Amino acid sequence: MGKLDDQIKVLEFKDLGDERGNLVVVEGGMDIPFEIRRIFYIYGSDDEVVRGQHANLRSEFVMINVCGTSKVKVDNGEESRIIELNRPRMGLYLKNNVWKDMYDFSEDSILLVLSSEHYDEHEYIRDYQEFLKLRDNEEA
Ligand code: TYD
Numbered sequence: 001m002g003k004l005d006d007q008i009k010v011l012e013f014k015d016l017g018d019e020r021g022n023l024v025v026v027e028g029g030m031d032i033p034f035e036i037r038r039i040f041y042i043y044g045s046d047d048e049v050v051r052g053q054h055a056n057l058r059s060e061f062v063m064i065n066v067c068g069t070s071k072v073k074v075d076n077g078e079e080s081r082i083i084e085l086n087r088p089r090m091g092l093y094l095k096n097n098v099w100k101d102m103y104d105f106s107e108d109s110i111l112l113v114l115s116s117e118h119y120d121e122h123e124y125i126r127d128y129q130e131f132l133k134l135r136d137n138e139e140a
Contacts, residue, residue: 001055006095007076007094008081011093013089018073026114031091032114033060039112043109047104051101052101053099055098056123056124058123065087068110072112073096073103076135
């Protein structure tokens with residue numbers, strides 16, 4: 001497992017807007033490093049809930065707060081970092097095998113998530129100790 005710097009990346013999308021308003025385009029394989037197989041979005045969460053709390057064996061993600069703000073804590077078992085998603089043009093790319101917690105959602109938060117994979121519960125690791133064990137096995 002690599003360093004966190006190689007596993008996450010903050011992306012800045014172009015704004016193709018004009019006097020009519022903003023327009024942000026995210027094309028799979030071009031603006032982000034994977035083809036998009038799934039999108040989902042989270043809203044109606046607040047500053048008391050913690051979502052995510054899992055890692056994925058295969059899925060890569062890009063998270064975008066298209067409205068409002070939230071925080072994402074990313075953790076590879078060795079290092080962790082907190083990133084605030086606070087602009088519609090900002091994307092957070094996460095490679096597979098990164099543990100993530102999403103929290104501190106503003107009231108107006110709409111967190112859009114793009115994923116490289118269709119949903120498959122079997123590739124979700126929801127137990128942090130198991131995540132650490134898998135990581136150690138990979139390194140061994
Ligand atoms: P969950 O993984 O808890 O969401 P989050 O990562 O935002 O905290 O998912 C909640 C429920 O929705 C859970 O039963 C799995 C289901 N789900 C799908 O069926 N497809 C999906 O793409 C996602 C993200 C979740």
